Amino acid sequence: MIDWNVAVQTGTRLVRPGPQVSQAEAREVVEELRGLSRIAQGHVRKFTGIDGEQNPAPATIVDRPGWIRANVDGFRVVLEPLMERLAENRGSGGLSGGPAGAVFQAVGSRVTGMQVGAILAYMASRVLGQYELFLPPDPSGRAPTGRLTLVAPNIVHVENELGVDSHDFRLWVCLHEETHRTQFTGVEWLRPYVQEQMTAFLLASDLDPAAMLNRLREAADAVVDAVRGGDSSLIDAIQSPEQRxxxxxxxxxxxxxxGHGDYVMDAVGPQVVPTVAEIRARFQGRREGGSRMDKTIRRLLGIDMKMKQYAEGSRFVRRVVAEVGMDGFNQVWTSPETLPTHDELREPASWIARVVGTPAITAPPSRNGTGPKPDAADDNDRSA
Structure with missing residues (x-):
C-alpha cells in the first residue's frame, strides 16, 4: 500500500533546510529546549491539576528529517490494522494476485510513498512540536508509550521571524506540548480511546475497487476546488460514509x-512567560498570512479547518473554566461519555448542565487567577 522507505527518502530529499546556525548555537538550543520542557512539566501539572507521567524524560529534540522519520514510524503503527486487513483480502483472493498484480501493487506503493513523503516534507518545515502517541513497540517493554518531540529548526525560524524573546517563545511552545503529554499520560483511558477510534476509522475504509476509484475522483475535485479558493479538503473527499x-x-x-493545550499555554500567565501577549499576537498574525499557494495547500490538507476547530476548543475550555473552575472543567476527563459533543463545544453551557450538573458560578479562569479574559483571542496552531 505504501512504500515507507520511499516516503522517508522523498520527504528528506524535498524538505527545506532549516536556519543556518553554528554547531555551538545548535547545541545551546537543544539544551535549552530540553530544560524548558522539564520546567513546563511542573507549570502544567500545577495549573491543570492533572497528574501526568511521573518524572518523564525531557523532550526529544529533532531536526526536520528527524521529524519525518518519526512520523513515518508512527504511521506504520497506526496503519497496522489496515495492513492486516489488506493481507487477509489478498490471501482470500479479494485483491488481484499473480505476477501482474504484484507489479501493480509494487508500483502503486512507491507512488503512494512519494505522495506521503511530499506531504511530510511540507509539514516538516511547519510543525513546532508534537506528542507522539504511537511509537513502535519497545521489545523490552520499558520505554513509554508516547514521546514529546520538539522540532528545533522550526522553533528557531519562527522566533527569529517574529522577533520575539527566544526564551519566552520556547517555553510557550513547551507549555502547549507538555499539556498534551499530561493529558495522555494523566487520563488513562484517553490514549486507548483515540487509538480505538483511529483503528475503527481505518477499518471502515471501503476497499472495493469501484468505491476507491470514486474516492479518487472526489479527491481530484477537491484539489480543483481548493485551487479555486473553496473549502474542500482531501481528508473529506476520501472518506466513506461510515468514516465520516x-x-x-x-x-x-x-x-x-x-483547545486545552492552547488555553494552558496562554493562561499559565505572564509570571511564567512575561511576553505571552506579544508572542500570541505576532504568532496569530503570522499564521493568517502566507502566499496564495500556501493557503491553497493548507485548505487542501485540511489545516485551516483544523485550526478553526482548535480555536473552538480553546473557547470551550476558557468558558467552562470561567464558569465552574478548573476542578469543574476537569470532569471532562472522567470517561469518554463526559467528552463534549460537537454541539456542546459550541454551547459550553449545555456540557456544564449535562456533566457538572450544578448552576454556573463565577470563577477565575485559573487557580492562580491568571489567564485570558473570556473573550480573548485564542486561535492558535503549532504550525510555523
Missing part, C-alpha cells in the same frame, strides 16, 4: 485536546 461518523468523534476529542 467516526471522524466526527475523533474531531470532537482532538478539538478538546488541542
Amino acid at each position: 461518523k467516526i471522524l466526527d468523534r475523533l474531531t470532537a476529542v482532538m478539538t478538546l485536546v488541542e
Whole structure:
C-alpha cells in the first residue's frame, strides 16, 4: 500500500533546510529546549491539576528529517490494522494476485510513498512540536508509550521571524506540548480511546475497487476546488460514509485536546512567560498570512479547518473554566461519555448542565487567577 522507505527518502530529499546556525548555537538550543520542557512539566501539572507521567524524560529534540522519520514510524503503527486487513483480502483472493498484480501493487506503493513523503516534507518545515502517541513497540517493554518531540529548526525560524524573546517563545511552545503529554499520560483511558477510534476509522475504509476509484475522483475535485479558493479538503473527499461518523468523534476529542493545550499555554500567565501577549499576537498574525499557494495547500490538507476547530476548543475550555473552575472543567476527563459533543463545544453551557450538573458560578479562569479574559483571542496552531 505504501512504500515507507520511499516516503522517508522523498520527504528528506524535498524538505527545506532549516536556519543556518553554528554547531555551538545548535547545541545551546537543544539544551535549552530540553530544560524548558522539564520546567513546563511542573507549570502544567500545577495549573491543570492533572497528574501526568511521573518524572518523564525531557523532550526529544529533532531536526526536520528527524521529524519525518518519526512520523513515518508512527504511521506504520497506526496503519497496522489496515495492513492486516489488506493481507487477509489478498490471501482470500479479494485483491488481484499473480505476477501482474504484484507489479501493480509494487508500483502503486512507491507512488503512494512519494505522495506521503511530499506531504511530510511540507509539514516538516511547519510543525513546532508534537506528542507522539504511537511509537513502535519497545521489545523490552520499558520505554513509554508516547514521546514529546520538539522540532528545533522550526522553533528557531519562527522566533527569529517574529522577533520575539527566544526564551519566552520556547517555553510557550513547551507549555502547549507538555499539556498534551499530561493529558495522555494523566487520563488513562484517553490514549486507548483515540487509538480505538483511529483503528475503527481505518477499518471502515471501503476497499472495493469501484468505491476507491470514486474516492479518487472526489479527491481530484477537491484539489480543483481548493485551487479555486473553496473549502474542500482531501481528508473529506476520501472518506466513506461510515468514516465520516467516526471522524466526527475523533474531531470532537482532538478539538478538546488541542483547545486545552492552547488555553494552558496562554493562561499559565505572564509570571511564567512575561511576553505571552506579544508572542500570541505576532504568532496569530503570522499564521493568517502566507502566499496564495500556501493557503491553497493548507485548505487542501485540511489545516485551516483544523485550526478553526482548535480555536473552538480553546473557547470551550476558557468558558467552562470561567464558569465552574478548573476542578469543574476537569470532569471532562472522567470517561469518554463526559467528552463534549460537537454541539456542546459550541454551547459550553449545555456540557456544564449535562456533566457538572450544578448552576454556573463565577470563577477565575485559573487557580492562580491568571489567564485570558473570556473573550480573548485564542486561535492558535503549532504550525510555523
